[in-house]
Amino acid sequence: MTNDEFIKRAHELVDWIGYYLENLEEYPVKSQVKPGEIYSSLPQMPPMEGENFTDIFKDFNEIIMPGITHWQSPNFFAYFPANSSAPSVLAEMLIAALGAQCMIWETSPAAAELEERVMNWLRDIIGLPENFEGVIQDTASTAALAALVTARERISDFRINEKGFNGEPVYRIYSSTQTHSSIEKAVKIAGFGRSNLVKVGVRDDLSLDPDKLTEAVEKDMATGYIPCCVVATVGTTGTVAIDPVKAIGEICSKYNIWLHIDAALAGTALILPEYSWLIEGKEYIDSFVFNPHKWMFTNFDCSAYFVKNAGILIQTFEILPEYLKTRTRGQVNDYRDWGIPLGRRFRALKLWFVIRSFGLEGLRKKVRNHISYAAWLAERVKEHPAFEMTAPLSLNTVCFRYMPANRDEKSLNDINEKLNHKLNDTGRIYLTHTKINGKYSLRMVTSQTNVELKNIKRAWELITKTATAI
Numbered sequence: 001m002t003n004d005e006f007i008k009r010a011h012e013l014v015d016w017i018g019y020y021l022e023n024l025e026e027y028p029v030k031s032q033v034k035p036g037e038i039y040s041s042l043p044q045m046p047p048m049e050g051e052n053f054t055d056i057f058k059d060f061n062e063i064i065m066p067g068i069t070h071w072q073s074p075n076f077f078a079y080f081p082a083n084s085s086a087p088s089v090l091a092e093m094l095i096a097a098l099g100a101q102c103m104i105w106e107t108s109p110a111a112a113e114l115e116e117r118v119m120n121w122l123r124d125i126i127g128l129p130e131n132f133e134g135v136i137q138d139t140a141s142t143a144a145l146a147a148l149v150t151a152r153e154r155i156s157d158f159r160i161n162e163k164g165f166n167g168e169p170v171y172r173i174y175s176s177t178q179t180h181s182s183i184e185k186a187v188k189i190a191g192f193g194r195s196n197l198v199k200v201g202v203r204d205d206l207s208l209d210p211d212k213l214t215e216a217v218e219k220d221m222a223t224g225y226i227p228c229c230v231v232a233t234v235g236t237t238g239t240v241a242i243d244p245v246k247a248i249g250e251i252c253s254k255y256n257i258w259l260h261i262d263a264a265l266a267g268t269a270l271i272l273p274e275y276s277w278l279i280e281g282k283e284y285i286d287s288f289v290f291n292p293h294k295w296m297f298t299n300f301d302c303s304a305y306f307v308k309n310a311g312i313l314i315q316t317f318e319i320l321p322e323y324l325k326t327r328t329r330g331q332v333n334d335y336r337d338w339g340i341p342l343g344r345r346f347r348a349l350k351l352w353f354v355i356r357s358f359g360l361e362g363l364r365k366k367v368r369n370h371i372s373y374a375a376w377l378a379e380r381v382k383e384h385p386a387f388e389m390t391a392p393l394s395l396n397t398v399c400f401r402y403m404p405a406n407r408d409e410k411s412l413n414d415i416n417e418k419l420n421h422k423l424n425d426t427g428r429i430y431l432t433h434t435k436i437n438g439k440y441s442l443r444m445v446t447s448q449t450n451v452e453l454k455n456i457k458r459a460w461e462l463i464t465k466t467a468t469a470i
Ligand SMILES: *Cc1c(COP(=O)(O)O)cnc(C)c1O
Pocket: 080, 138, 139, 140, 141, 142, 180, 182, 233, 235, 236, 237, 262, 263, 264, 265, 291, 303
């Protein structure tokens, strides 16, 4: 493609994107294709000769678009938000065009220094202590792995990095039964062994029970295990339950255990001063992650990972082959030593564009609105005689079910599952579910970047109408 053609096509695509964003609500929110439909409409062999961009883009529209679920639709209430926004998309265009590998300071000083600056901004606006330092990871899953490996090296005095687990005591990791699956994955990858992940019971609100944590830790110590790390969740995946950071932190401090906070979804609420209680006890935290790529209008990927002691993180991951030796080492941040991959995208640019475009007050306004929409919906659910909340309202997530009279639990589960599929098949909204104490529950997350109260109102109308028609 010549540069002239590139410029022409780029303008066309920007027009297409603008039109798409304007008319998003005309697509079915959840893709309605059948398994295998897209695959079988793609040719078996790649083309031998280069193709015309007009043809490629035509196939994008005809073959690919029907198989897209529209996460940016204001009628998307499923899973979690994967927010984007105009400034983030603009930054992503520049990131792709620069194509810079930001693994060390020398390979793009602006990327390293902008990352240091915006991560300090973020640390301050979410209220983490000043001695924390941040680094952008691709995902919260990677951040959890980095946290567990760092905790492993701290507890073993860096022996496991050198010699493996040979001759080591058995180390234990703790989290609640509601913890995200990425923690179990990280426990496996970091070599602890899945059987050494202790899933601690929860209280009525589905948050980790600190008394049960103490019990589990003391029982382990009495039998010769060594507690290594607790992963507390601020905003669980199922119901956005908030584990009590302070009570957990006191236990970690008493027994010399690393405390990692997984706030992937809910951490964004910390930009609101009225939610600073979410991390009360923050002085006990060793590492913390939240995802601007979920609820802070920055398109995937951008996961903000903070550590109290960057020295231990770096000592855990540092490598120094001859070809990566530089004259500036020690004076600057070489982020390849702050996590798992060597190669790094210039993700700080997205955060910089987003934070500057919205401003802190602009970000807060959106997040406050999202939380108020969930509260509005929770009120409707509570006042409706045939619906009930299945978990306490937390931030941006409402868990509820349809509950017509005289049905047993089994048939209520069947009815709600049917309701969920019926709603999604309309293409007008997209909701997902979770099971809470055995109850099949619809889960509505009211945090898509451009969602408004009118979208929630229409969704609620559709839900009640569809339910009564079942
Ligand atoms: C979404 C989520 C994750 C996983 O996030 P990725 O960035 O996709 O790895 C982990 N924990 C919680 C609580 C989440 O909500």
